[in-house]
Amino acid sequence: xxxxxxxxxxxxxxxxxxxxxNCAYENTAFDYFPWYQQFPGKGxxxxxxxxxxxxxxxxxxxxISFNKSAKQFSLHIMDxxxxxxxxxxxxxxxxxxxxxxxxxxxxxIKP
Amino acid sequence: xxxxxxxxxxxxxxxxxxxxxxCSPMKGHSHVYWYRQLPEEGLKFMVYLQKExxxxxxxxxxERFSAEFPKEGPSILRIQQVVRGDSxxxxxxxxxxxxxxYFGPGTRLTVT
Numbered sequence: 001x002x003x004x005x006x007x008x009x010x011x012x013x014x015x016x017x018x019x020x021x022n023c024a025y026e027n028t029a030f031d032y033f034p035w036y037q038q039f040p041g042k043g044x045x046x047x048x049x050x051x052x053x054x055x056x057x058x059x060x061x062x063x064i065s066f067n068k069s070a071k072q073f074s075l076h077i078m079d080x081x082x083x084x085x086x087x088x089x090x091x092x093x094x095x096x097x098x099x100x101x102x103x104x105x106x107x108x109i110k111p
Numbered sequence: 112x113x114x115x116x117x118x119x120x121x122x123x124x125x126x127x128x129x130x131x132x133x134c135s136p137m138k139g140h141s142h143v144y145w146y147r148q149l150p151e152e153g154l155k156f157m158v159y160l161q162k163e164x165x166x167x168x169x170x171x172x173x174e175r176f177s178a179e180f181p182k183e184g185p186s187i188l189r190i191q192q193v194v195r196g197d198s199x200x201x202x203x204x205x206x207x208x209x210x211x212x213y214f215g216p217g218t219r220l221t222v223t
Contacts (some may be wrong), residue, residue: 032210043115043202043214044154089153098144098156098167099212 002027003025004092014110019077021105023090026071030092035064035075038087047088048075068102072100113137115205115215116185119208123221130190130197132218143186144204144212145171145178154202160186193222 005024013019023033034049050057050064050073063076077084085107090102116135120145124130125163136143141161146154155209156170171178175193190197204212 034211036214043204043216046211046213049211093210097209098159098170101153101156104153 002100004090004100004102006090006105008105009103010106010108012108012110013080015080015082017080017109019080019107019109020074021088021107022072022074023092023102024070025092025100027092027094027100028071029094030100031094033064033066033073033090034091035062036060036089036091038089040088044089057066077107080107082109082111085109089109115201115203115213117215117218119218120216121219121221122166122182123223124193125223126188126194127192130193130220130222132188132190132201132203132220134186134188134203134205134215136186137204137207140205140207142206142209143180144206145186145188146202148200148202148217150219157188157201190220193220195222198222 007022035047036044037047038044048059048062050066052068055066061078068075085108087104087106089104091099093099118133143160145157148154158171158178159167165180175191177189198221200217202214202217204214206212
């Protein structure tokens, strides 16, 4: 019930393409869904986040799509660039509680 | 506004020694979280603190590990009598409201 399942584990996308990473959850009490980006040797950086009362949120080239009935949310990176190569983590939380993390997706953008 | 600060960035300890990891949250943030990360893995929650209080320590081993966030000064994660299995990256995050968490650069602990 507390798990967040993330897929794929790794992803290779051509420069300029769309990168899509998916997450699924079970606990309907979750009310906050962030995405984090982590470069090797660095701490995770908050990229974008969404609440369940919204189905989509866009910030620049990054978009979160949220499907409440399916209990799924996804990150879309438009016009993917080599500098986007990193590990991406989805997470979920509720009521001031700890973040429950996905296992991560290693994204490689090929020039 | 400076980000979350952690020190030291790298720490080498021999088995049996103590490790002290420090975290200074962002200004105005009263929520602090500690996470542990092994290579090629996700983050594992350890402990959630607010000023002078431990809110949730369910992810922290009962023995050898302790955490505090005093009224003044940084949050401290203390690992006593370190073992090789404690080698990992330890990240601290702070939050203004318990939702958005902003991470520090981490402390990489190596136990020899």
